[in-house]
Amino acid sequence: MFYTKIGKLALGSRLRMLSERVTEDAKNIYDLYDVELKPKWFPVFYSLSQNQEKSITAIAEEIGHSHPSVSKIVSEMCKAGITKEKKDKKDGRRNLIELTKKGMLIAHKIEDQYKDVNHAIELALDQTQHNLWKAIEEFEFLLEQKSLFRRVKEEKSKREREKVTIVAYDAKYHKAFKELNEEWIRTYFKIEVADSMALDNPKEYILDNGGHIFIALYNNEPVGACALLKNNTIISDFELAKMAVSPSAQGLGIGLLLANAAIDKARLEGAKEIYLESNTVLVPAIKLYQKLGFQKVSGFSTPYERCNIQMILKL
Template structure:
């Protein structure tokens, strides 16, 4: 079976490269017939200089949509062929620009006849196609500028891995995980306080038995995240003790835990969820904002590290 039939749209880059190789091979034959001493891949740079003299490397790169390094290499090769010359910019003597040399201008004149035939043949080819490839390429370039293929792949990877995350309720067997995950992040940024240990060493008596809940995130059979919903009064719960293992970050585990707490609070008829954090924890603060929390000013915190309070009205 043909590779492209097996791989399908996953091989879009390879398929376009194959098409590019076919067109480049044909272009080389065309240059040879018209006796134009120019490599096909030089054409964008050469044509740009033929239409606008005295350009810097960066200006050319931006014009043709190629990297500065790639254009620099092409210019070096074209200079070696004697097709371009480096001169001082008339507007700024401290700046060097490139332009076609006398030999380059001769090649440009010979290229004119070739371009007439190539343009006509290309238009004929495109007209024979069922779909407008030129517009499709423009559309793909536009879409990739909005969101790269790399970003799209990473998003799909995250979506797939999120499916492997399971949110489970508190069980005595997870007590060590509850403490481990929280100690891990606290010690990474701050110091463990006495109030922390009261909750981390006795989660059942300080949280569960008082009407609260603790959730855990399981990934590939391992507990990698946790978050508590501690009851403050009949109308308010506190979102507390959220911790996600560094090796499991990037899988939306914090979001899933936070959402599980919010859903539980709603089911219990709670009107408000309160939390305390520290502005150094930028990813956590961003997560809370995404979950709908807003900054508020509340009573003094029992934690030294807390410098921001937030709430979510349900």
């Protein structure tokens, strides 16, 4: 069987095929009981058959359908003479939907069908090793917590993240280090004197002063960078700086990998604190720093006009 061979990749297609098979049986069952309903009308019909007039919005919320979908079904049922619309006496701007006399007759007539269908399904489920109804409820609950799209997206990121490696700076990465940083700075701010000093002369300005630079490679191509500056003027440990990730590599958690590499290096060298400067317009970056444990501080001088937040991580 095709679906057994292809496996869970075809979950949607297999469920759709099952739905089409059950829907076709439902049509025949309605004919068997001489009930003038279409399978797609049933949730709306059942909701209204509880002797209560309802708005389209209320029906949609109850059965879990979209408002346009319910509106279309109600329109079809009105044309078939099963439902009717009337103005809400309490709110003339709103229409209420209720069953017509024909609809109420169907509601009475369908009771035997309900009993037989329910019993037939229970017998079928009793013959299965895994109860489909309970499995559907469980799967729906899981998808409410996290959609299938989100789950697949996470798997994609996890797989692609395995292609990311963090390496120590080498002269061959100077061009990438500079361009990655200049790209993000120009996106939000402007290149300042302190930027040029570090980006034009990373060996002299960062490495020779006891600092470190980390490069993120994706499929062996540099897509991210950050620096750990030896800091003897503010808190006598290190400063996390010059972090940049290419827009083409966003969503892979590269910023977190770079920051962790820098933090691990600082710990290895006996640092007690790591300082950083940023700007609150960089919301994802601030959230990353907070996730890592950085806390807001103030009172330190800065060479950057764009700096409006200072943070420290105690190791």
